Amino acid sequence: MTPLLQVENLAKFYGPRIGCTDVSLDLYPGEVMGIVGESGSGKSTLLNCLAGHLTPDRGAVRFDTRADGLRDTVTMSEPERRMLSRTDWAFVHQHARDGLRMNVSAGGNVGERLMAVNARHYGAIRDEAIDWLGRVEITEDRIDDRPTAFSGGMQQRLQIARNLVTGPRLVFMDEPTGGLDVSVQARLLDLLRSLVREMNLSAIIVTHDLAVVRLLADRLMVMKDGHVIETGLTDQVLDDPQHAYTQLLVSSVLQV
């Protein structure tokens, strides 16, 4: 089986400082990988390199494109990369306002992504938008409201609908449940899990919340100071951590 995403020896530096370095990974269709680490560990830098938001200084990021198989997204042309990010990729930001257009209606936010992939029929776009709002548990009567009128949890669900409406194959998520209270988090996690299964999505989730990765991720990568220090099956890394830092991380979680 061909991996959906293949990362080889990726490195990104900020001047003399390391953003992340020596990162290699394979992600297969339907797999969810979590990346954990403290602030400044390089996990967001890595995610942004993978999603084409930052240009890595070294290494390759190969994506299994529908037309030509594995292509290095670092060296492909800007229009090609933009096309991928509109179709096969999705990016869920920690702050919904970074991923939404706050002065456009909820329906418009979802419909806009569809129009970007050449959907033109207004009625069809609206129906699709309503369908997706329903899937993320936003009722139809809120379709004309702007995201500014939504709660944090609703904004996050709207962002997910906007991202998934085009049927992407790979979703990047940066702290998707950060800043939400726990009951809202649980609802969002449940939603993400069922969408991942129904759409056979692959996802890379950056978070510092170990409970989130235990529920969502099949595999886990632990980063510290820009380096990957441990990888493996999620429950194995959490229950039998090998590296000193991972042991510290796991033992620092407060038991409820």
Next chain:
Amino acid sequence: MISIENVSKSFVLHNQGAANISVMQAASLQVAPGECVALTGASGAGKSTLMRMIYGNYLTETGRIMIGDVDVARAAPREIIQLRRRTLGYVSQFLRVVPRVSTLDVVAEPLLVTGTPQDKALRTAQDLLARLNIPERLWSLSPTTFSGGEQQRVNIARGFSYPYPALLLDEPTASLDPTNRATVLEMIKEAKARDAAIIGIFHDHAARDAICDRQVDMTQYTPGLAA
């Protein structure tokens, strides 16, 4: 079906003076299809540790753990995920679920991820829950709020919904009343009858004697405890 050869395990606790605790030395065990083997030994003898190593939850330093033709000690995470989906089931002592997911969906999930149509998966889940005396009015609720015994039965229903060829059972009859205990023993016998290879931990000696073909004393593999 399950073949464990010469496995050892130690834990290095980096944040506690790099203490190196050796917990298992050269353990070996063979389980044939249709056979049920009980792990015995006092608390701390490494029974649960071995179960977790077999499930890929703990890393194995040396030796081999073959489940069919997959060596869990060396398999990539992706291979272990596949193995857990279709070959190796595990009924742990504790239920770990996503909040908000209904009991019915929790039990049906192993079937759904392996491609069983939704209606058939839900029917199987309903049958299992009814058999284990979980009242129907609880099926649409999340098991997170259930009593210990109810959670344990949901856990068992989930573990038995997909017919895994290899099964790990950690105290499956603990905290069950006599009726449900008898049902669970019946389910284990049925799993044996369809040729599942089973490894179990049973503090319930009567249950152990009723369903296990052999016992393996883990103490013999525990450094410091071995006679």
